[in-house]
Amino acid sequence: MxxxxxxxxxxxxxxxxxxxxxxxxxxxxxxxxxxxxxxxxxxxxxxxxxxxxxxxxxxxxxxxxxxxxxxxxxxxxxxxxxxxAIRSRFDVVPAARDSMVRLRDRTSQAVTLCGRIDGQLVVLELIQGRTVIEFGTRAGTRLDFHASAHGRVWLAFTDDAERERLLAEPLKPWTPHTIVDPDALRAELVEVRRRGWASAPDEIIISVNALAAPIFDHRGRQVGSLAIVGATQFIPSPPLESQIHDVLAAAEEVSRSLGWRPTP
Amino acid sequence: MxxxxxxxxxxxxxxxxxxxxxxxxxxxxxxxxxxxxxxxxxxxxxxxxxxxxxxxxxxxxxxxxxxxxxxxxxxxxxxxxxxxAIRSRFDVVPAARDSMVRLRDRTSQAVTLCGRIDGQLVVLELIQGRTVIEFGTRAGTRLDFHASAHGRVWLAFTDDAERERLLAEPLKPWTPHTIVDPDALRAELVEVRRRGWASAPDEIIISVNALAAPIFDHRGRQVGSLAIVGATQFIPSPPLESQIHDVLAAAEEVSRSLGWRPTP
DNA sequence: AATAGCGTTTCAATAAATGAAACGCAACAC
DNA sequence: GTGTTGCGTTTCATTTATTGAAACGCTATT
CATH class of the missing domain: 1.10.10.10 (Winged helix-like DNA-binding domain superfamily/Winged helix DNA-binding domain)
Structure with missing residues (x-):
């Protein structure tokens, strides 16, 4: 039955x-x-x-x-x-909360924190933006690796084997702007790794953009990613220099609070 | 078996x-x-x-x-x-978050938000304080009505029948300072209702105090309570005038954001 | 090579889950 | 007032689906 x-x-x-x-x-x-x-x-x-x-x-x-x-x-x-209890398994959540609020205050955009749970990319914490629009994202939402700023950051900073494994899966074309070609994505990921941030304009929802940066722990392993999410009207493509600076600074702040130190 | x-x-x-x-x-x-x-x-x-x-x-x-x-x-x-999903059943959580962070920034103490779920008093949100000590309280923790500042606020602002029902249950003496006499508690509750805030020094843990105020919705019904929690060293008994003012202002701010307006 | 421990599969026995129907109790309609 | 409807709950016989022991590959350790 x-x-x-x-x-x-x-x-x-x-x-x-x-x-x-x-x-x-x-x-x-x-x-x-x-x-x-x-x-x-x-x-x-x-x-x-x-x-x-x-x-x-x-x-x-x-x-x-x-x-x-x-x-x-x-x-x-x-x-x-x-x-x-599940959430508190991730040290990054309490460590990031204050920085997230400050980042929201500086950018006015919604701020999201993602972690990797059981291979999946999961929104662990969300601070609502100060703009009129509110996004439907909530803690627990799962994101695609190939079509989100968070996901790009993770793909860029994980080892090659894991990245290829994830790229081998079918890449869902959320919108016409979603990058579904593995090679194009690989090229983009090289850029992400070089500059330290990723964005994904119009790739899941038209007119929505996100700007993400990685968070590392004391051993230099990525334990999270931080992003601002907002209308392309507010987060253009490419993002404003000030936004990039704010997000990178916030992510680094969290990384440092977790014991991470920049490699000389 | x-x-x-x-x-x-x-x-x-x-x-x-x-x-x-x-x-x-x-x-x-x-x-x-x-x-x-x-x-x-x-x-x-x-x-x-x-x-x-x-x-x-x-x-x-x-x-x-x-x-x-x-x-x-x-x-x-x-x-x-x-x-x-459970947490988002309570409108008060997103409405209160920002005010909680500001209250924490002004007082440096940990800030907790409680709601009533299925008759029980539950911590819905916690913002860590800036003091050295960190408290073990987490979201989901259940509090006693008679021995916590949050609980006192709820007892003071609910209807008589419900209050008497709660007071009829055995009142656990957490410490020698816990008020376990129903009459003494009733007298205290009259005070709480008059002045709009409650505290509970040394009543659950010695040397820990809390200062709570109620949150109302647009219909004037209590939907939450906001409190700062800290060592009696920082939150004395009675609390500082500035602390009382800050907590009351924060709670009122949240109430107003939920559509509450003071009765003329 | 041999052992130990793991997650997994198989399978017959039986313990335990199941649905239909009946019960008591409200709320509501006439 | 009386009948009806719907609720959560209880009962009970049927049988389905859970159960534990033992065997199976497998990996890591000895």
């Missing part, structure tokens, strides 16, 4: 009971408001009894809670705690 | 399979580094095969991932996304 279309072929079974429970939890998180047991059961095509027992276990773990009055269910505090 | 000590008597069963899987996930989150399948299985007294299948399902949902090289398992990005 369990029909899933995500994984193509092999797969070593898995637990359908757990799968159902996680889908229930995911449903609760996706909905913005508490949901009734009946609606959860109907959405997942399961009996109320089954869902109820899973909700009981989930709430025993503090993952969901039941509204005292309405009897409806909603995701609970434990998810916040767990999320924060 | 499932022995749990949290809930006292009744309880309507629950799903042991799900329980095991969640304990596995919780274990991975608690450990700071990727764990081997064998160690998870041993810790939870389950067979490797069982744990493996649960990990497969968990990773299909993006909750855990397997390190490519070591083969070990670790919690994954989805937890960050879910945590952020």
């Amino acid at each position: 369990t029909e899933r279309s995500s994984a193509p072929v092999k797969m070593t079974a898995g637990t359908s009971t757990l799968d159902l429970a996680l889908r229930a939890l995911e449903f609760l998180v996706a909905e913005g408001s508490p949901q009734s047991l009946a609606s959860i059961a109907k959405t997942l095509n399961a009996s109320k009894a089954t869902i109820l027992r899973h909700l009981v276990t989930l709430s025993a773990h503090g993952l969901v809670s039941q509204d005292r009055d309405s009897g409806r269910y909603e995701p609970a505090v434990k998810l916040l705690v767990w999320g924060e | 499932t022995e749990r000590s949290s809930a006292p008597v009744k309880m309507t069963a629950g799903t042991s399979t799900l329980d095991l899987a969640l304990r596995a996930l919780e274990f991975l989150v608690a450990e700071g580094s990727p764990q081997s399948l064998a160690s998870i299985a041993k810790t939870l007294n389950a067979s490797k095969a069982t744990i493996l299948r649960h990990l497969v399902t968990l990773s299909a949902h993006g909750l855990v991932s397997q390190d490519r090289d070591s083969g070990r398992y670790e919690p994954a990005v989805k937890l960050l996304v879910w945590g952020e």
